[in-house]
Amino acid sequence: MIAIQNVSKSYGRGLRRAKALDGVSLEVAQGETLGLIGPNGAGKTTLLSCLLGLLRPDNGTIRIDGLVPDDLSVRARSGYMPERLGFDRDLTGRAFLESHWRLSGGDPRRTDDEVSGAAGKVGLDPGALARRLRTYSRGMLQRVGVAQALFGDPELLFLDEPASGTDPMGVAVVRDRILEAKTRGATIILNSHQLAEVERVCDRVAFLDRGRLAGIETLRGTNAAPRAATIRTDPARAAEAAFLLASQGFEARREPDGTIHIASARDEDIARAVGALALAGFPVFEARSSADLESLFRGAR
Amino acid sequence: MTETIRRYMAQKLGSVGTCLTLLLLAILSAVMLQAGRNGPTFLTVFVLAGGLVSRDAASGALQMILSRPILRAEYLLGRYFAVLLALTGYLALTFLLAMGIDRVGNAAGWSAGSSFSAATAFARCAEDLPKGALMAAVLLFFSTFLRGFGDVLAFVMGSAILAIVPQIAMGLKQAGIVRAFQSLSANLSPEPQWNQVLHGALMQPATGRYALALAGYLLLATVIFNRREFSYGAD
DSSP states (O other): OEEEEEEEEEESSGGGOEEEEEEEEEEEOTTOEEEEEOSTTSSHHHHHHHHTTSSOOSEEEEEETTBOTTOHHHHHTEEEEOSOOOOOTTSBHHHHHHHHHHHTTOOGGGHHHHHHHHHHHTTOOHHHHTSBGGGOOHHHHHHHHHHHHTTTOOSEEEEESTTTTOOHHHHHHHHHHHHHHHHTTOEEEEEOSOHHHHHHHOSEEEEEETTEEEEEEEOSSTTOOOEEEEEEEOGGGHHHHHHHHHHTTOOEEEOTTSOEEEEEEOHHHHHHHHHHHHHTTOOEEEEEEEOOHHHHHHHHO | OHHHHHHHHHHHHHOHHHHHHHHHHHHHHHHHHHTTOOOOHHHHHHHHHTTTTHHHHHHTHHHHHHTSSOOHHHHHHHHHHHHHHHHHHHHHHHHHHHHHHHHHHHHHTOOTTOOOOHHHHHHHHHHHHHHHHHHHHHHHHHHTTSOTTHHHHHHHHHHHHHHHHHHHHHHTTOHHHHHHHHHHHHHHSOOOOHHHHHTTOOOOHHHHHHHHHHHHHHHHHHHHHHHOOOOOSOO
């Protein structure tokens, strides 16, 4: 378990001193995937850096399974992908991955197999691995970054904007790898501005704003927060359908695009709304729900 | 530590510019050895050890390495020993080039009357190794807390101050300042008679000061590096 207690961190001195984290307390259970979201400068990367032991909090404590973050046994079980990938640009992709495999404590005899396997999992072919990192696109760098973070199937994964700058296929590859790690029980902390991706993979989301923890939302499980639902029916009868749902107690309204928006609905509410529409003879073409993180994000501000 | 050394070598050998610079310096040094003089090994040490830690920190490579299960001291000393290894290779190349030039010169008849001696050239190269080792330790120390090539700048400025201030003080007849700076220089930048050390005269006061200075720089670098924080990004 990751326990963050009352962590504060400031940069600079005197008048230029700025608080990056201000009394953040948070617990992340084993096997949980936590999303960190917030505006630029909210302190997300600072928090990740503290979790990795690269920065030391001014106040408060961080313990990972009871140990300090820079304990070697914690690092041996961790994978980290940084946001900014300006590293070792004279190395080839293969040399970079080989180096990180060995640094992670991997068996040197398995280096070739592991590197090829990891590269294959993120969609990097052998030709790409032979090229220098300086020739890689942003998306390819992100993929190689994800590949090195997943070496040795780490129990703890710290990912900072892993899909930033990647094409839709890259986003899907990164998502699949995160879900794979989640399935095998890894504890994941994901810092991302891609709210839709955060929603798809995270169990909880922490909102950071100006260094403070502005809120935590549970996205999955019995304690999950109500979600927003969108139902697509016959646009000509959408107003009528929205009225019907409103009369049955739903916070329903017709959207300009002809869909019906239901605010604050649980899964069973959505099923009930679809049933009510079907019973009344409204065709239901599509029904989907989302955590509407953008609204939560705005609310947190 | 092995991986840190391997990574340093891959970084240096992966850069065409660095390889070309080292080759040109080796050729220049070989020609100077031919003429019975020491080559500009200090320039090679700047190329090999300049920005040893600071450049990794600026690129983000250091943060990724420190997230792995290795000790900070392991990384730091790995970088240092990698420089020593590269410097040894460079000096060996210089010596071989000097030998090659001598052979070609002899075969072509250019070296008539040349006083080149392989043993002397070898001794000069061997002397440059401990000198370079101390210089690399100083650069490593500065690199743990200065940005970019601030370590090279600090080294040049420090050396200039140690050399110039006693001269000025001498001109002003300030014997105390002269003595203080001479003592400072003897302890911060000791210069044992390496040719005598190579012939077995190890027990000199300057050799002891050299060992202390080398250990001191490495120890200080490790202490500072262990205490340093490395931020990543601005968020």
